[in-house]
Amino acid sequence: MKHTLPTLLLKHHKHAIFAxxxxxxxxxxxxxFLAAFVILTIDESVCAQTQEPVIPVERFSAEDIAKLLHIxxxxxRETIQPGETIWIGIEHAIAPGWHTYWLNPGDSGSATRIxxxxxxxxxxxxxxxxxxxxxxxxxxxxxxYSEQVILLxxxxxxxxxxxxxxxxxxxxxxxxxxxxxxxxxxxxxxxLNGDNDxxxxxxxxQKALARLPLQTAWDVSYFQSGPDFVLNFPAQAVQEIGAAQxxxxxxxxxxxxxxxxxxxxxxxxxxxxxxxxRGERDLAEVKTITGLLAMKNARGVLTGYExxxxxxxxxxxxxxxxxxxxxxxxxxxxxxxxxxxxxxxIGGLILNLMPCVFPVLSLKALSIVKNAHHxxxxxxxxxxxxxxxxxxxxxxxxxxxxxxxxxxxxIGWGFQLQHPAVIALLAALMFLVGLxxxxxxxxxxxxxxxxxxxIAGHGLGASFFTGVLAVLVATPCTAxxxxxxxxxxxxxxxxxxxMIFTGLGLGLALPYLAICFIPALxxxxxxxxxxxxxxxxxxxxxxxxxxxxxxxxxxxxxxxFAVLSALLGLIALTLGIxxxxxxxxxxxxxxLMAFALGFCLLLATGWMGATAAPQPDFGQRFSPAVxxxxxxxxxxxxxxxxxxxxxxCKFNHAxxxxxxxxxxxxxxxxxxxxxxxxxxxxxxxxxxxxxxxxNGVPLYIVYGQPDPATGTRPEPVVxxxxxxxxxxxxxxx
Amino acid sequence: xxxxxxxxxLVLFNLPVLAAPEIGQPAPDFTxxxxxxxxxxxxxxxxxxxxxxxxxxxxxxxxxxxxxGNMQKTQQAARDQGVEWVSIVxxxxxxxxxxxxxxxxxxxxxxxxxxxxxxLDESGEIGKAYAAQTTPHMFVINKxxxxxYMGAIDDQPSPRAETxxxxxxxxxAALADLSAGKPVTTAQTQPYGCAxxxxx
Numbered sequence: 028m029k030h031t032l033p034t035l036l037l038k039h040h041k042h043a044i045f046a047x048x049x050x051x052x053x054x055x056x057x058x059x060f061l062a063a064f065v066i067l068t069i070d071e072s073v074c075a076q077t078q079e080p081v082i083p084v085e086r087f088s089a090e091d092i093a094k095l096l097h098i099x100x101x102x103x104r105e106t107i108q109p110g111e112t113i114w115i116g117i118e119h120a121i122a123p124g125w126h127t128y129w130l131n132p133g134d135s136g137s138a139t140r141i142x143x144x145x146x147x148x149x150x151x152x153x154x155x156x157x158x159x160x161x162x163x164x165x166x167x168x169x170x171x172y173s174e175q176v177i178l179l180x181x182x183x184x185x186x187x188x189x190x191x192x193x194x195x196x197x198x199x200x201x202x203x204x205x206x207x208x209x210x211x212x213x214x215x216x217x218x219l220n221g222d223n224d225x226x227x228x229x230x231x232x233q234k235a236l237a238r239l240p241l242q243t244a245w246d247v248s249y250f251q252s253g254p255d256f257v258l259n260f261p262a263q264a265v266q267e268i269g270a271a272q273x274x275x276x277x278x279x280x281x282x283x284x285x286x287x288x289x290x291x292x293x294x295x296x297x298x299x300x301x302x303x304x305r306g307e308r309d310l311a312e313v314k315t316i317t318g319l320l321a322m323k324n325a326r327g328v329l330t331g332y333e334x335x336x337x338x339x340x341x342x343x344x345x346x347x348x349x350x351x352x353x354x355x356x357x358x359x360x361x362x363x364x365x366x367x368x369x370x371x372x373i374g375g376l377i378l379n380l381m382p383c384v385f386p387v388l389s390l391k392a393l394s395i396v397k398n399a400h401h402x403x404x405x406x407x408x409x410x411x412x413x414x415x416x417x418x419x420x421x422x423x424x425x426x427x428x429x430x431x432x433x434x435x436x437x438i439g440w441g442f443q444l445q446h447p448a449v450i451a452l453l454a455a456l457m458f459l460v461g462l463x464x465x466x467x468x469x470x471x472x473x474x475x476x477x478x479x480x481x482i483a484g485h486g487l488g489a490s491f492f493t494g495v496l497a498v499l500v501a502t503p504c505t506a507x508x509x510x511x512x513x514x515x516x517x518x519x520x521x522x523x524x525x526m527i528f529t530g531l532g533l534g535l536a537l538p539y540l541a542i543c544f545i546p547a548l549x550x551x552x553x554x555x556x557x558x559x560x561x562x563x564x565x566x567x568x569x570x571x572x573x574x575x576x577x578x579x580x581x582x583x584x585x586x587x588f589a590v591l592s593a594l595l596g597l598i599a600l601t602l603g604i605x606x607x608x609x610x611x612x613x614x615x616x617x618x619l620m621a622f623a624l625g626f627c628l629l630l631a632t633g634w635m636g637a638t639a640a641p642q643p644d645f646g647q648r649f650s651p652a653v654x655x656x657x658x659x660x661x662x663x664x665x666x667x668x669x670x671x672x673x674x675x676c677k678f679n680h681a682x683x684x685x686x687x688x689x690x691x692x693x694x695x696x697x698x699x700x701x702x703x704x705x706x707x708x709x710x711x712x713x714x715x716x717x718x719x720x721x722n723g724v725p726l727y728i729v730y731g732q733p734d735p736a737t738g739t740r741p742e743p744v745v746x747x748x749x750x751x752x753x754x755x756x757x758x759x760x
Numbered sequence: 761x762x763x764x765x766x767x768x769x770l771v772l773f774n775l776p777v778l779a780a781p782e783i784g785q786p787a788p789d790f791t792x793x794x795x796x797x798x799x800x801x802x803x804x805x806x807x808x809x810x811x812x813x814x815x816x817x818x819x820x821x822x823x824x825x826x827x828x829g830n831m832q833k834t835q836q837a838a839r840d841q842g843v844e845w846v847s848i849v850x851x852x853x854x855x856x857x858x859x860x861x862x863x864x865x866x867x868x869x870x871x872x873x874x875x876x877x878x879x880l881d882e883s884g885e886i887g888k889a890y891a892a893q894t895t896p897h898m899f900v901i902n903k904x905x906x907x908x909y910m911g912a913i914d915d916q917p918s919p920r921a922e923t924x925x926x927x928x929x930x931x932x933a934a935l936a937d938l939s940a941g942k943p944v945t946t947a948q949t950q951p952y953g954c955a956x957x958x959x960x
Contacts, residue, residue: 134893135955137821137917165958167893200918202820207856208954210820210919281950285780307780307891307910308948 092211095122096203100195100217101177104227107219109188115151115217116177116232117141117199125205126171129159131279133286134167137202139178144196148185155179157238158321158331159277161286168287169204170277177235192221240319240331243267248339249283249316256284256305258336262298264320268332271322272651276301277331279317282308294659296738314338367523368530375534403546409490410543414536416494418529424498425528445708447585448633450672451593454577455629456496458597459604461570464563468604494536581632583671583706589632596628644685646700651711657699658740661733663759664699668716668726671706675748676725683750696759719745729758780891783910783947787901788889794877795861800846806905809843809938811931813875814850814887814956816857816895817867820919821953825896826871828924834913834931835874841939844876850887852959857895858882884958894953900934900944909934911949 101116117139119127128136143151156178159170182195195217203209249258258276268274274292278284283306290303301320319331462468542548574597582590603621606614647653649666657664667684669676683689693700703712705724716726727746733739744758781788791801802810813831815822825831835845849864851857859867864878881887890899890910900909913931916923930949937944 131950132952135951135953136894137919137952140918164955166888167955167958169955200920202919204954206957207818208820208919212920282948307782309783312948 092209095125095209096201096211098199098213100197100215101228101231102217103229103232105219107184109184110186112181112183114232115180115182116235118177120175121173125203126162126173127201127203129170130156131170131281133169136169136204139201142198146193150183152181155239158240158319158329163287179235193219240333243332243334245334247334247336249336250339251305251310254304255302258301260299265299270325274322277319277321282306368526371527371530372534375531376537378535379538406543410540412490413494414540416491417498417536418532420495420498421528421532425525429524446633447581447589448630450577450581451629451632454574454593455597455600457570457574461567465567466564580672585632592628592631596625599625599628646702649701649703653701658730662697662699663732664730666701666728668703668705668712668724670724673724679725679750683752683755688752689755692756692759698759781907783907785907786905787907790886792879794879795864800877800879805844807903809903810901811838811843811845812899813847814892814895814897815847816851816954818856819895819954822895824919824921828921830924832872832874834929837932838935839874841935843935847875847878848881848886850881850884850892851957852884853882855957857957887956892956894951895956896953897951898931902938908938908944909947912951917952
């Protein structure tokens with residue numbers, strides 16, 4: 028993906044539309060788009076993780092395979108006394124993106140097998156497996172390890188230990204997989220009591236021991252409840268695990284649960300309950316099971332508790348679980364593709380009315396007014412080129428979204444605005460367009476074909492890039508109809524995502540397409556005249572306003588230095604344009620330098636570093652732990668997901684939440700009010716949004732008060748994306 | 761707006777990603793053109809025992825069973841009992857194991873596979889209906905169209921050819937139970953092998 032974005036632009040560049048002399052301004056503009064997309068694609072170190080083409084196994088030489096999986100034998104100490112037990116480690120160093128498997132590999136794969144050839148009298152115990160990760164693969168889920176893992180086996184020497192060096196041989200069969208699987212067979216030797224220093228790898232093995240699950244003697248029971256597999260953990264378990272996140276069940280036995288399905292984890296009166304859709308196995312044939320209760324502990328480290336569970340046939344069936352806490356949101360939305368397309372189309376239409384898009388589109392209307400009086404065919408052509416501009420940009424965003432998601436990045440709608448440099452460049456673009464509209468400079472006079480042709484002018488290129496610009500500036504406003512469609516798109520295969528984005532694009536382009544194609548509509552447009560110049564100048568002010576707002580967003584993302592850098596960048600660009608007005612050769616040279624400096628300053632904001640999310644004006648800052656804690660309380664919980672660049676969010680907050688009546692109501696009802704700020708990328712918030720099938724902000728969730736009799740909460744309520752004080756009050760009451 | 765809220769509510773419900781079929785229940789029906797362009801409808805084959813074999817010729821586990829001749833031996837034994845054998849490729853286009861009809865036929869010929877037919881399930885629809893996870897993943901359907909066995913081909917989850925010798929072949933065991941008119945003793949095992957390469 029990272030190559031195709033700039034290439035696409037280059038193609039357009041070569042197209043007849045742009046077949047005019049290269050100017051400095053054009054280069055600058057081109058580098059703006061190029062830079063914006065390069066930043067989008069290179070950040071988050073996506074490059075290393077993109078999917079590789081399928082390579083048949085034969086293409087892997089022994090050397091290649093050694094790079095994918097390197098296995099070492101480690102001893103706690105390289106000397107052993109008679110009758111002593113030491114740890115032996117089998118280390119896997121795994122190439123990025125590849126993985127090896129746990130004891131239960133999950134839906135596919137196979138566990139590492141090790142057989143030993145030992146000197147007489149030696150004994151080796153079973154493999155101790157560190158807590159595995161969950162590795163999703165399409166609709167499947169595997170349990171295994173990435174990067175590095177050390178499997179551990181205890182080795183016991185006999186009382187009658189012979190003198191001299193002892194050689195142990197391990198025959199290891201491992202499977203290392205990414206898109207394809209490569210079996211790796213190794214025979215490795217380990218010498219004990221030899222002439223080496225005897226120190227061994229105690230430190231590494233101690234670290235590996237810390238990754239083993241903790242053994243428990245918990246009294247855990249399991250049973251089947253309709254389509255679900257249910258585990259009941261005692262209060263002791265709740266005490267021992269303490270504050271933890273992402274609690275899930277990892278079965279050592281196969282077929283108990285549908286591995287990739289979402290689990291519901293909840294605290295009960297007697298302890299903890301986990302419900303997950305059951306697996307393919309008939310539980311009547313299963314007796315005692317073994318598994319891990321895996322979680323991220325208070326420090327965010329993956330830990331696990333190993334337990335055994337026995338069937339509890341007397342357990343009553345569990346009714347609809349009261350509180351859904353998805354540990355792994357893998358929702359398969361029921362929105363059909365055609366419906367999602369329809370909603371995307373409506374969403375796109377609504378985008379036209381958004382405060383941030385409207386000024387840009389007014390420019391377009393202006394140029395249509397001019398064109399309408401030339402001839403109908405040209406108007407139609409402009410309409411189509413504009414639509415193409417909109418669609419191409421939506422496809423680029425969809426492409427980036429798909430590429431990032433396939434690389435495992437946690438992103439969502441508006442993600443392109445989470446990068447300070449993109450915000451800064453967008454602010455610069457708005458500012459320059461504003462200067463042009465206000466009459467500070469006329470590009471046509473200066474360079475023959477310039478920026479005006481791109482955006483503020485009336486060439487075909489202008490139509491195309493007005494479309495591009497409309498998409499770029501539309502992103503802060505996730506219109507209500509778009510949320511479900513985008514949430515749907517994010518969970519769908521690429522072709523479905525593309526269709527959603529196509530729907531959005533067509534919706535956005537539709538009104539102007541209609542004006543261009545239906546002459547009757549053109550007649551309703553006002554006649555050209557001197558008013559157009561005044562209107563054009565007036566439009567400069569919304570552009571400046573928009574630039575000011577973007578700089579405010581930048582302040583929250585990159586702090587005051589980013590703002591300074593961006594503002595100096597704007598001044599440098601303005602200086603560059605001013606210098607261009609003078610025809611002296613030295614002025615041209617200086618202006619080139621000013622432009623270069625300006626873009627450097629704007630891009631530099633990307634390196635200013637993200638600032639911490641600001642403290643909400645009231646309520647608590649959202650985190651999964653805080654939410655979990657709040658849900659344990661007897662009070663209602665209100666979660667608001669917002670971002671500085673989201674105008675809808677700010678509007679809702681100012682008109683329905685941060686007002687006297689709502690504050691009073693929250694105080695009266697003891698509402699726990701949590702605010703998640705998504706101005707900068709935050710995987711925890713992205714995860715939460717995905718849990719509700721969403722991919723953008725705003726999102727408002729209300730968890731009602733628990734039923735005093737059962738202590739369980741009703742289903743959480745998702746509020747509409749446009750709030751009124753009444754909606755908030757109703758939801759809380 | 762009400763309609764939209766309903767859809768949002770629907771989005772919130774989670775469905776299992778792959779709903780596995782149940783032993784003792786009718787096997788999910790399907791119709792698809794086979795590699796020779798003939799329509800294959802599972803329901804038309806009632807009255808015969810059917811083995812479904814998920815395959816991917818580039819997967820090391822599949823290769824273990826074909827290169828050692830174990831799969832062909834199992835297929836021949838099934839044919840001798842009048843059992844139909846259907847190989848299914850659920851690899852999506854561009855992913856490992858995806859083949860066109862000509863290549864699929866060539867692979868079957870080169871392997872000397874003893875199969876009734878081979879199906880190319882590019883969309884993964886059949887694979888997902890059966891919750892096929894691995895290659896190989898085996899399903900045995902009895903004469904009444906009821907699922908009698910699902911899981912691994914044998915009890916040796918390893919890609920090494922040496923493990924074929926002396927392995928317990930679950931498919932042959934299931935076929936033997938069926939032909940003796942008994943319920944299948946081991947009706948379910950954990951499948952092993954490469955993940956089925958479904959489209960994203």
